Amino acid sequence: MYKRYVDDTSIVCYDNSNFSCILQKFNNSHPLIKFTMELENDLKIPFLDVELTLRDDGTLRRCIHRKRMWNDGQLTHFYGSIPLSRKRALVSALTHCIRKICSSDCLKERELLFVKNILAQNCYLTRFVEKDMKPKPKREECDSAPKKTLYMNLNFMGGSAVDILKRRISCCLKWTSPEAKVMFSSHPILLNNAEDKLSHMISPVCMYQFTCSYGAKYIGRCMRVLSKRVTEHYPA
Secondary structure (H helix, E strand, C coil): CEECCCEEEEEEECCCHHHHHEEEHHHCCCCCCCCCCCCCCCEEEEHHHHHHHEEECCEEEEEECCCCCCHHCCCCCCCCCCCCHHHHHHHHHHHHHHHHCCHHHHHHHHHHHHHHHHHCCCCCCCHHHHHHCCHHHHHHHCCCCCCCCEEEEEECCCHHHHHHHHHHHHHHHHHCCCCCEEECCCCCCCCCCCCCCCCCCHHCCCEEEEEEECCEEEEECCCCHHHHHHHCCCCC
């Protein structure tokens, strides 16, 4: 069996398969391809965010695979200066992965309890977490004409006042412009263009075009400063 997601590949082989030959065959397909291989350990192997475990009956058990960074328990802090919607999205995303990946209800309950403890370490309120962990009902799709979303961009200042302001503006626009969406953004502290730009007259290594007094044009390339090269075109 062969399953691939982008550049991650999961292969199930027979017991007598030569894994080195299979790896060499993949690497020989193109000179720029260099695959690495990870074998199962105690009938377990991670594949992306999924930990696959081989059962006695030959089926696979799916569970969440977490890297070492989860041992530190560092997530977005509840009192961090970011919009409240992103904190809700974090809880919803972690919950969605658990319900999507885990293959049994027992594993789901265990993983949900683990996430609740990690969120509690980052000062997330129990009521806040349980509200966003509840399964959301599926929305009924209805045929309607596509509408272009209108964005209102405001400066993000931090604090709970941002969510109150967003709620009030959305309520005001709900009846007149339902397609409007309020967004917040912040300006970068460090600018990308921190260095002073040089004038093109003092820039070395450049292409230039010079027009003579009688109308002829000359195109050249110089390794020196352009202002010095321009003076050499004038007659002595």
